[in-house]
Amino acid sequence: MASISPDTAASVGVGPAPAVKKPKLHGRAFYESIGSPKYIVAPMVDQSEFAWRMLSRSFFPESERSKILAYSPMFHARMFRESDVYRDEHFQPTRPGSDVPWLDGNPAFDRPFFVQFCANDPDHLLAAAKIVQPYCDAVDLNLGCPQNIAKKGRYGSFLQEDQELIFKLINTLHENLDIPVTAKIRILDTKEATLKYAQNVLRAGASILTVHGRRREQKGHLTGLADWEMIRYLRDNLPPDTVIFANGNILQHEDIQKCLEVTGADGVMSAEGNLSNPGIFAPPPPIGQEPRGYWRGKNGLEGWRVDEVYRRYLDIIYEHVRGVEPPKRRPLFVPGDDTEWLKEEIIIPGQGPNDVRPNKKRNDVRRENPEILTANYVGMQPHLFHLLRHMVSRHHDVRDALAKTRLGELDAYEAICRLVEKKVAEGLLEYERTDGKSIEQDMPAALAEGESEDDESSAQTVRECWRPWWVVQPIVRPLPKEALAKGSIQLSKKEKKRLAAEMADGEKEDVEKTIKKLKEENGVAAPALATTAVTEALDEQTNGQSSAVASG
Numbered sequence: 001m002a003s004i005s006p007d008t009a010a011s012v013g014v015g016p017a018p019a020v021k022k023p024k025l026h027g028r029a030f031y032e033s034i035g036s037p038k039y040i041v042a043p044m045v046d047q048s049e050f051a052w053r054m055l056s057r058s059f060f061p062e063s064e065r066s067k068i069l070a071y072s073p074m075f076h077a078r079m080f081r082e083s084d085v086y087r088d089e090h091f092q093p094t095r096p097g098s099d100v101p102w103l104d105g106n107p108a109f110d111r112p113f114f115v116q117f118c119a120n121d122p123d124h125l126l127a128a129a130k131i132v133q134p135y136c137d138a139v140d141l142n143l144g145c146p147q148n149i150a151k152k153g154r155y156g157s158f159l160q161e162d163q164e165l166i167f168k169l170i171n172t173l174h175e176n177l178d179i180p181v182t183a184k185i186r187i188l189d190t191k192e193a194t195l196k197y198a199q200n201v202l203r204a205g206a207s208i209l210t211v212h213g214r215r216r217e218q219k220g221h222l223t224g225l226a227d228w229e230m231i232r233y234l235r236d237n238l239p240p241d242t243v244i245f246a247n248g249n250i251l252q253h254e255d256i257q258k259c260l261e262v263t264g265a266d267g268v269m270s271a272e273g274n275l276s277n278p279g280i281f282a283p284p285p286p287i288g289q290e291p292r293g294y295w296r297g298k299n300g301l302e303g304w305r306v307d308e309v310y311r312r313y314l315d316i317i318y319e320h321v322r323g324v325e326p327p328k329r330r331p332l333f334v335p336g337d338d339t340e341w342l343k344e345e346i347i348i349p350g351q352g353p354n355d356v357r358p359n360k361k362r363n364d365v366r367r368e369n370p371e372i373l374t375a376n377y378v379g380m381q382p383h384l385f386h387l388l389r390h391m392v393s394r395h396h397d398v399r400d401a402l403a404k405t406r407l408g409e410l411d412a413y414e415a416i417c418r419l420v421e422k423k424v425a426e427g428l429l430e431y432e433r434t435d436g437k438s439i440e441q442d443m444p445a446a447l448a449e450g451e452s453e454d455d456e457s458s459a460q461t462v463r464e465c466w467r468p469w470w471v472v473q474p475i476v477r478p479l480p481k482e483a484l485a486k487g488s489i490q491l492s493k494k495e496k497k498r499l500a501a502e503m504a505d506g507e508k509e510d511v512e513k514t515i516k517k518l519k520e521e522n523g524v525a526a527p528a529l530a531t532t533a534v535t536e537a538l539d540e541q542t543n544g545q546s547s548a549v550a551s552g
Contacts, residue, residue, distance in 0.1 A: 022178075030180045030207045031243045031266065034112040034137055035066050038260070039281035040210075040245055042271035043071035043116035043140065043184070049375040050092070050103040052383060053110060054316045055309070056274060059282035068281055069112045069267070072104065073375065074142050076153075077119035077128040085366075089374050091115075093135035103320060103376070105135035114182060116140040118155040120165065122172040129173055129181075138180045141169055143201075144212050146186070146219045157186050157216040160197065167204040174205025184210035184247070191233045198234050202242060209234075210245040210269055221483040225249060228262045235264035245269050251465055251474040253280055275386045277472040278313075279304050292332040295428075295471055298436045303471035306391055307421040308332060310384065314417055317410065321376045327414060333425040335432045342426065346419045348401045349411045357406075365407070372408030380413065381405060388420070390469045395423050424470040431468070439468045458482060 025033050041048055041056050053070035060067060072091070079086045088096075092103040105113045115132045117139065119125035129139040143166065145156025159166055173181035183206045188194045198209055211234060213226030226248025235244055246265035250256060250273040259268045273280050284302060285294055293308025295301075311329070318326040330341065350357060366373055384402055385392065392399035398419055405412040430438040444463045458479050467473040478486060 024178055024180065025207075026180060026205075027207050028241045028243055030138070034069065036266070037067055037069040037112060038267045039068045039256070040267050040269040041068060041070035041274055042247060042269045043074050043114075043142065044271050044275070045074050045145075046375065046379060047275060047382065048073050049379050050110060051313065051316045051321060051376045052278065052379060053113070054320065055313050056278045056281065057109075058312055058316070059279035059304075065109070066111065069114065070110070071140060072113070072115045072136075074116050074118055074145065075128070076155075077117040078121065078124040080117065080128040080131065081124055087131070088370070089378075091132065092374060092376075093132075101135075105132075112137045114138045114140045116142050116184070118142040118145060118150065118153070119169060120154045120159060122168050125169055126172050126176055129177055133177055133179050136179065138182050138207065139173055139177060140182045140184060140210075141166075141173070141206075143183055143185045144210075146216045160186070160188065160216070163197065163200050167200055170201060170204035170206050180207035182206055182208040182210070184212065184245075186212045186214060186216055187227060187230045189215065191230060194230060195234060195237050198238060202238070208243045208245060209238075210247055211265075213246065213248040221478070222480050223477050224480055228259060231263040231265060243267075247271070250274075250280070251461065251476065252277070253283065256281065273474055275383070276389070276474045277304065278309065278387075279472070292334050295468075297431065297468070301467055301471075303467050303473060305332070305424055305470055306388055306472055307417070307424045307470075309387055309472055310417050310420055313380075313383065313387075314410070314413060317376060317380065317413075321374075322410065333421065333428070335428055339425070339429070342422060346415055346422065348404075348415045348419075350406075350409065351401060351404050351412065369408065377408045380407075384413075384416075386475075387472060389475055390467075390473060391420070391423065394469055398423065427468065427470045442468070 041053055048071055053068075056070065057065040057068050075090060076086075080090070093105050094100060094102050101107060104110060105115075113136045115129075115136045115138075117125055117128055119128070119141070125141070132139065142156050143159060147156070150156035151158045159169075170181055170183055183201045185197060185201060188197055198211070201209055211231050213228055213231050214223065218224050228246065228249065231244065231246045235242075238244070244263075244265045245267045246259050246263040247269040250259060250268060250270040252273065255273070256268045256270075259265065270280055285291065287296070290296060291308075293305050293311075295303060295305050311332070315326045318324050331337075360368075362373070371377070381402060385399075388398065388402070392402070398416065401412075401416050401419065405416065427438075444459065444466050458476055462476045465474050465476055
């Protein structure tokens, strides 16, 4: 991407902008102009970059890929405006010095496409938005990020108490951009407060409202379930032509239609579900028409194989990002194929017993090879760990090889792909040899006769989503009550002592006062847990955990 000064960035954008200026549409007219997409890849920090958006679209026929609307990762507006390095590493609509479309927002394959910013200053936001407006369909304001970094930086969901500033941010873009502005919010404590919030966002000029059906406090082990009924309330009480996207509780393809029916939303956004299965939006192939990379087993188990998805992802990096042809590979294995290749030893380049590679600081890498610090290379390792989460818990050699691979080492990623293919082939052969019994010990237990499902249990969801480790599948978070019971999080010693002393006195009122005090001290709006003290402890210990997806 061409480097430009902050002064010129706000007016000329990144490289020469297209000469043709389209009429600016608003609201439903705008939504219809981009094809009324129902499937939306969420904006995710460092995770919804170009290559991932392309992978998510690849599960549709080429003629139908515009059915998916995809967002950029969340960008920091001030940094995007002021830092050439930040811009060049995160946004690549054209090659340096060229006006030919390249990656982000390329009209040939990366549309519809929205760019999302976090901001707390209308001028910074407008300047950043003007840079990207030639290369996207709309600019989105992040009002949903719940992480501590957003609290420190005063953006995302930590602006929701300042409705006047939110209005100014959105209205500034609405009045000054050539393309629409949209916004993504979280729900508040009551339906009435959430409705007023949504009305303010729309009144400011937002063309589309995305609603994450969780409150700001619902993150990490406190994530819990999204409230679809709250989104339905907005649907029923906002003007009928309001375009609403629903976000939350999308773990598998079947959840999409359920969400549309319950919420009445126009489209469904997925973050974590999409990271675990980038093919989540596409319907499964018809029975009898499965490609090699789609597995169907017994008892209705089916899904895209991890080696198929890995290959697709690598091919996008090769073709679009590096600009080279992918290597020639054998067809993906299916039982009945020749198995001689399984005897081959797979060597991961740079990871032999005698390979010594000194660690390099980021600035040294930036000087030597700045290309590999761009978003599409940086995202590879975390994406593959997410895709292979269920596999690497079993096959530690794959886990270790991924962990040792460095930025931009496509030869190593290619070798790991072969290792993954080998593991999958061996798993499929064992499944066939045992007539499906090889996976039985891994299957979640069914409910015993007469046993009922706990309202605060994720067991039923785990059973519905479970697949063999060679199939992409969601990561089902335990609900807050389960996380506490399993010891994933614990009360601090101070809280244990405090509550134990009060309980020993048998003074229920004192316990309730303690709970109330903890809530007031920590600003915790607790989901259905035993005490707000528990909630406070959960929140304190889960901020910034790797399991959380920072999706605004």
